[in-house]
Amino acid sequence: MTGRDMSISAEERYLIEETLRIAEARTTHMVPEVMDNPIAKYTDPKQYEAEVNTLFRNFPIIIGHVSDLAEPGDFITHDHFGVPILVTHAQDGNVRAFLNVCRHRGAKLTKEPCGKARTISCPYHAWTYSLDGKLRGIPQAFGFDGVDKSKRGLVELPVFNRFGLIWVVPSVQDHTIDIDTWLQPMAEQMTGLDMSNQHVYRKWTLEKKMSWRFLLEAFQESYHFCYAHRDTACAGYLDNQSVQINFDPHVRHAVPLPKVLDLRDQNPDTWDYRSNFMTQNYIFPANFVQVMTDHIYIHTIIPTGIDTCVFQCMMLINEVPQTEKAERYFQKNYDLIRQVFEEDFEIGEGIQAGLHSGANTGFIFGTYECGLHFGQKAIDAALAGKIRV
Ligand code: FES
Numbered sequence: 001m002t003g004r005d006m007s008i009s010a011e012e013r014y015l016i017e018e019t020l021r022i023a024e025a026r027t028t029h030m031v032p033e034v035m036d037n038p039i040a041k042y043t044d045p046k047q048y049e050a051e052v053n054t055l056f057r058n059f060p061i062i063i064g065h066v067s068d069l070a071e072p073g074d075f076i077t078h079d080h081f082g083v084p085i086l087v088t089h090a091q092d093g094n095v096r097a098f099l100n101v102c103r104h105r106g107a108k109l110t111k112e113p114c115g116k117a118r119t120i121s122c123p124y125h126a127w128t129y130s131l132d133g134k135l136r137g138i139p140q141a142f143g144f145d146g147v148d149k150s151k152r153g154l155v156e157l158p159v160f161n162r163f164g165l166i167w168v169v170p171s172v173q174d175h176t177i178d179i180d181t182w183l184q185p186m187a188e189q190m191t192g193l194d195m196s197n198q199h200v201y202r203k204w205t206l207e208k209k210m211s212w213r214f215l216l217e218a219f220q221e222s223y224h225f226c227y228a229h230r231d232t233a234c235a236g237y238l239d240n241q242s243v244q245i246n247f248d249p250h251v252r253h254a255v256p257l258p259k260v261l262d263l264r265d266q267n268p269d270t271w272d273y274r275s276n277f278m279t280q281n282y283i284f285p286a287n288f289v290q291v292m293t294d295h296i297y298i299h300t301i302i303p304t305g306i307d308t309c310v311f312q313c314m315m316l317i318n319e320v321p322q323t324e325k326a327e328r329y330f331q332k333n334y335d336l337i338r339q340v341f342e343e344d345f346e347i348g349e350g351i352q353a354g355l356h357s358g359a360n361t362g363f364i365f366g367t368y369e370c371g372l373h374f375g376q377k378a379i380d381a382a383l384a385g386k387i388r389v
């Protein structure tokens with residue numbers, strides 16, 4: 001990091017101290033008991049329906065970076081929720097999200113993944129909307145006498161730009177979403193990352209043949225690193241030495257680099273956090289901000305069926321690479337993460353393939369697979385109406 005104040009937060013100091021403590025004690029960070037998670041959590045269609053209708057309708061999900069909507073006229077669309085979404089940056093400077101559905105007879109307004117426009121015109125009968133959602137024009141309007149145009153604007157969804165990321169709540173809400181209170185436990189760290197000013201180096205979307213839960217779980221523990229990622233991620237980190245802070249429902253999961261152990265001999269006032277950890281920040285229900293020492297991956301997992309999901313990822317770097325060396329460096333990191341994620345996908349698709357084999361009535365979460373415990377409990381609480389934004 002350049003130009004950064006080296007002082008660390010109390011939270012980061014705790015993460016370093018806890019990492020050093022467990023290393024010294026030759027143990028790892030754990031919850032008290034093993035958990036047997038019933039297989040129905042992954043197979044029951046009612047469970048799946050409840051997850052979609054609650055987790056993927058009423059909670060903020062990251063769908064882009066602020067640079068996707070940098071100028072008035074910019075728009076993006078999103079289709080994976082099963083609810084077509086249009087997000088615009090209107091001439092008045094505001095970012096808004098709408099259902100991408102015409103108010104005449106429901107046609108999809110635009111199929112473009114992104115674009116620039118002054119107005120959006122429906123392909124069916126050309127009803128035209130401005131980017132603030134107002135219905136501006138009806139061709140041959142004499143056939144719609146008495147229709148109040150002001151009541152036929154696009155239907156708005158909650159959308160937020162926080163930490164440089166675009167978060168959308170994919171259904172109409174009857175109350176105001178208090179996004180700042182929701183994100184507060186992560187705010188100090190996220191603000192420090194300055195993601196608004198970063199460059200989206202790569203962006204990709206993959207469709208996978210597995211429950212979204214298996215992909216989620218791949219990011220909630222580091223026990224698998226030295227097995228599933230034996231030749232890739234394993235060497236980069238201390239084996240199974242993560243420390244997790246449960247903000248219920250969000251979780252900060254700190255995975256130490258081997259060199260963190262050198263901090264034992266250094267004055268704590270000189271400790272740096274970011275250069276010594278990979279941090280997997282889980283922001284409920286399916287958002288991850290994965291902070292590497294000098295770049296960031298933002299990933300979101302969205303279910304598209306009980307046994308399928310979509311993985312969307314952005315790689316953020318501080319600036320457009322200025323030299324060939326920098327370009328090569330980030331390309332190498334990108335290639336590596338694609339490989340590491342692919343290793344996770346292969347495992348997840350394998351779990352899905354054997355899910356109905358009868359081998360397991362439940363999956364066992366070990367005591368150091370802390371994030372799995374926290375994650376399942378949070379999902380259960382949200383489905384019971386105990387967690388709301
Ligand atoms: S459905 Fe859009 S103009 Fe008719």
Ligand SMILES: [Fe+2]
Binds near residue numbers: 344
């Ligand atoms: Fe993994």
